[in-house]
Amino acid sequence: MFSKETYVSRRAELRKLVKSGIVILFGNNDSPVNYPSNSYYPFRQDSSFLYYFGLNRDGLVGVIDIDEGTETLVGNDIDIEDIVWFGSVNSVKDMAESVGVANTAPMKSLQIICNNALKQKRPIHFLPPYRYDTKLQIFDLLGIHPNQQKEAASLELIKAVVKMRSTKEPQEIAEIEDACSIGYKMHTTAMRLTKPGFTEKFIGGQVDGTAHSYGAMVSFATIFTQHGEIMHGTPSWDVLESGRLALCDSGAENRNNYCSDNTRTYPVNGKFTQRQREIYSIVEACHDYVLDVAKPGVKWYDVHMAVCRLMTDKLKEIGLMKGDTEEAVRAGAHAMFLPHGLGHMMGMDVHDMEGLGQNYVGFDDEIQPSTQFGTNCLRMGRRLEKGFVVTDEPGIYFIPALIDDWKSQGLHKDFINYEMLETYKDFGGIRIEDDLLITDDGCRFLGTERIPYHPDDVEEFMRNN
Amino acid sequence: MFSKETYVSRRAELRKLVKSGIVILFGNNDSPVNYPSNSYYPFRQDSSFLYYFGLNRDGLVGVIDIDEGTETLVGNDIDIEDIVWFGSVNSVKDMAESVGVANTAPMKSLQIICNNALKQKRPIHFLPPYRYDTKLQIFDLLGIHPNQQKEAASLELIKAVVKMRSTKEPQEIAEIEDACSIGYKMHTTAMRLTKPGFTEKFIGGQVDGTAHSYGAMVSFATIFTQHGEIMHGTPSWDVLESGRLALCDSGAENRNNYCSDNTRTYPVNGKFTQRQREIYSIVEACHDYVLDVAKPGVKWYDVHMAVCRLMTDKLKEIGLMKGDTEEAVRAGAHAMFLPHGLGHMMGMDVHDMEGLGQNYVGFDDEIQPSTQFGTNCLRMGRRLEKGFVVTDEPGIYFIPALIDDWKSQGLHKDFINYEMLETYKDFGGIRIEDDLLITDDGCRFLGTERIPYHPDDVEEFMRNN
Known part of the structure; x- marks a missing residue:
């Protein structure tokens, strides 16, 4: 949690940007798992609520009446039975005070606030809800069916929040660095434990445990798999086998809810084969290339496309692709190998x-999202600005189902060497990912300790640990 | 997952018990965390869906038309883009076949099924929903507002499911034993790591990691705390201090979603003080007493009350309580020390x-829940039957807020020695918990390896590990 002044001035800026009406920022509630009170899903506050109100407790709503110039923290205090079960907590009044909010009100008053605003036909700004309890709350408060809420959300509020949250303040960057240092522990734990005979599940579980030990939680479901070609492959009960690659894509959310997100790919037995090293070096070159070109003013879309061309060039060198590079990339043939985007914004949410x-x-009037397979997964295209944090995560994958699908359709057969590709169906996938801070005139990776990724460093680390 | 025949015969039995109408069992969906697609909350299927349909995937609904004698698995198949991201999965048809369900239908057909049944005025049986997406789904399908759904749920279906799930089959007991063996690893990991200087967070995180490594997940949010007097104390950033007690209440959910639930309390520095051992021994005696009396036909409510009397007797011996034991327990004075129930049913849900x-x-026509503070938290009162699994978890707590609250009201001052109690405000709390299977003529603890709990065993384990 930052200083009271941070939240006061963020809300003041938000009021300026949104100009008029009432802003309602819904905090999150506990998430039931298998019955109403079993919240073994760890509580996660809404990021925008955290950004403007800083309070990490369930059952709160922040109301900013821009026209009246008032701010209210809405929530219920707890009683002695709650204290027995959950311990003492600060009162709603104390919590409001700690972030410079003058007024408090019990939850039942939210309906009155909304009814009054509706009667006065004043705009009520809310963000698109993603949790179903919030959707129900909005339905009951404002009579908007959940299916219509995304459209009914306030564009002014969305744009103001995106504008503010896109550029990370120095104190936010320090938090991301902290998350990266937990991420370092998570990844090196996985690298240390990876050996033939363990299950993916075992290593993935130890990675999670490291996140839980040092931070709030994982920033997304840990990927630890010998099937790197499945983008979101969750750890299975399969046993690690010598000769295969293990891909670990995982990140921490630190105690102040800032994220890290890294990927490493390494040989289960600690030593790359010739073929693995060949493909790995292409991914490595693409990953490192971004460091040289990302800076304020550059379109992230252009960086993505340049990486696709570099990858195509290098895949042509080893014979997996062919034909004209420009044409191949324009046609989307490279998406056989890289079916996702180069990277996404990162902050309090991992995406x-x-x-x-x-x-x-990720887009604006100048740069619109693509609809082409592969590039349609690029979550960010617009020009970089100082203070943006984006992930740099190229990968090369050999996806049997996709190979069969495209081959049977004869897709991009002028650019893809399907005969050779057939022999890679048992390869898996490689991704290397780090978190990039855009600086005054360039960029740098976040995290004081670098998780090893140059192939010799990887082999050395695995030999010595 | 059990055999196809298991699910076929469970559904046949359910049809017999419910007799007529249409049963709709909603499977769970992914649970969004901080944006729609960020499901770092691990997927958890609904337990009753698992019990009757056995399928551990999101986006499924089971429909049993009792009148027509048909069963349908409702769900959508996935396409090539999903395969790229999440890997291949079985088709809905294959999944249905694997659990002996003859028919499948896409999700959109569920509305048609419901509309037809509503038109024919046939009873539609559903269980009380606890997830908000399911509540919304029921609202859209049947037009029942979420606030009314608990009342609209089918009593016939609830009673049939409770009847069947209460008595554990031998294959279910084997799964609980498996969960207990993961629980053993979790608890002994915590005991091994507990030393002055570590944070609660660190140990709690390692416990979680152990669950994630060997099983599906934790069966509830891990409690690891020096403030055992807070019933649901989540691990804080506080550093463990020599002289204090650490309480660990945690359990595993194994890969087939069966639970364990144990609690141990031990000295941070590995050695009990005289005062700690005194209170600990009372809890231990209460815990062990249950083993001697729990058996088919005995009311669990009576076992709870007998434990309260035993505890009161022993607290009188050391001077913390006074007066007539029967009267004290009838008045609820013991709830100062034991404000919760002796135990709850356990199976696929930890409660x-x-x-x-x-x-x-937990109750029936014969035995109704109490409204008295403390006893109102007893989740189970009815007569035990062979095959029931219940937790045995007495505890003694010194809760400063409760002491102040009762003392200021002069509550139970004939039974509680407040002067002496004041000196225990820094004590914390102790709980010992194991999982009890009711057998033919008695009971036994589940779990092949016992987590040490006799004070000498605890000290020996901590000395040697």
Whole structure:
């Protein structure tokens, strides 16, 4: 949690940007798992609520009446039976005071606030809800069916929040660095434990445990798999086998809810085969290339496309692709190997602000999202600005189902060497990912300790640990 | 997952018990965390859906038309883009076949099924929903507002499910034993790591990691705390201090979603003080007493009350309580020290079937829940039957807020020695918990390896590990 002044001035800026009406920022509630009170899903506050109100407790709503110039923290105090079960907590009044909010009100008053605003026909600004309890709350408060709420959300509010949250303050960058240092522990734990005979599940579980030990939680479901070609492959009960690659894509959310997100791919037995090293080096070159070109003013879309061309060039060198590079990439043939985007915004959400709508977060009037397979998964295209944090995560995958699908359709057969590709169906996938801070005139990776990724460093680390 | 025949015969039995109408069992969906697609909350299927349909995937609904004698698995198949991201999965048809369900239908057909049944005025049986997406789904399908759904849920279906799930089959007991063996690893990991200087957070995180490594997940949010007097104390950033007690209440959910639930309390520095051992021994005696008396036909309510009397007797011996034991317990004075119930049903849910309504699961016409503070938290009162699994978890707590509250009201001052109690405000709390299977003529603890709990065993384990 930052200083009271931070939240006061963020809300003041928000009021200026949204100009008029009432802003309602819904905090999150506990998430039931298998019965109403079993919240073993750890509580996660809404990121925008955290950004403006800083309070990490369930059952709160922040109301900003821009016209009246008032701010109210809405929530119920707890009683002695709650104290027995959950311990003492601060009163709603104390919590409001700690973030410079003058007024408090019990939850039942939210309906009155909404009814009054509706009667006066004043605009009520809310963000697109993503949790179903919030959707129900909005339905009951405002009579808007959940299916219509995304459209009914306030564009002014979305744009103001995106504008503010996109550029990370120095104190936010320090939090991301902290998350990266937990991420370092998570990844090196996985690298240390990876050996033939363990299950993916075992290593993935130890990675999670490291996140839980040092931070709030994982920033997304840990990926630890010998099937790197499945983008979101969750750890299975399969046993690690010598000769295969293990891909670990995982990140921490630190105690102040800032994220890290890294990927490493390494040989289960600690030593790359020739073929693995060949493909790995292409991914490595693409990953490192971004460091040289990302800076304020550059379109992230252009960086993505340049990486696709570099990858195509290098895949041509080893014979997996062929034909004209420009044409191949324009046609989308490279997406056989890289079917996702180069990277996404990162902050309090690992895909930062994704819930507000990717089109507002990653794109603008100048740069619109693509509809082509592969490039349509690029979550961010717009020009970089100082203070943006984006992930740099190229990968090369050999996806048997996709190979069969495209081959049977004869897709991009002028650019893809399907005969050779057939022999890679048992390869898996490689991704290397780090978190990039855009600086005054360039960029740098976040995290003081670098998780090893140059192939010799990886082999050395695995030999010595 | 059990055999196809298991699910076929469970559904046949359910049809017999419910007799007529249409049964709709909603499977769970992914749970969004901080934006729609960020499901770092691990997927958890609904337990009753698992019990009757056995399928551990999101986006499924099971429909049993009792009148027509048909069964349908409702769900959508996935396409190539999903395969790229999440890997291949079985088709809905294959999944249905694997659990002996003859028909499948896409999700959109559920509305048609419901509309037809409503038109024909046939009873539609559903269980009380606890997730908000399910509540919304029921609202859209049947037009029942979420606030009315608990009342609109089918009593016939609830009673049939409770009847069947209460008595554990031998294959279910084997799964609980498996969960207990993961629980053993979790608890001994915590005991091994507990030393002055570590944070509660660190140990709690390692416990979680152990669950994630060997099983599906934790069966509830891990409690690891020096403030055992807070019933649901989540691990804080506080550093463990020599002289204090650490309480660990945690359990595993194994890969087939069966639970364990144990509690141990031990000295941070590995050695009990005289005062700690005194209180600990009372809890231990209460815990062990249950083993001697729990058996088919005995009311769990009576066992709870007997434990309260035993505890009162022993607290009188050391001077913390006074007066007539019977009167003290009847008045509820013991709840100062034991403000919760002796134990609850356990199975696929750690509080088994709690979502179906505690009154149907733990009570019946013969035994109704109490409203007295403390005893009102007893989740189970009815007569034990062979095959029931219940937790045995007495505890003694010194809760400063409760002491102040009762003392200022002069509550139970004939039974409580407040002067002496004041000196225990820094004590914390002790709980010992194991999982009890009711057998033919008695009971036994589940779990092949016992987590040490006799004070000498605890000290020996901590000395040697």
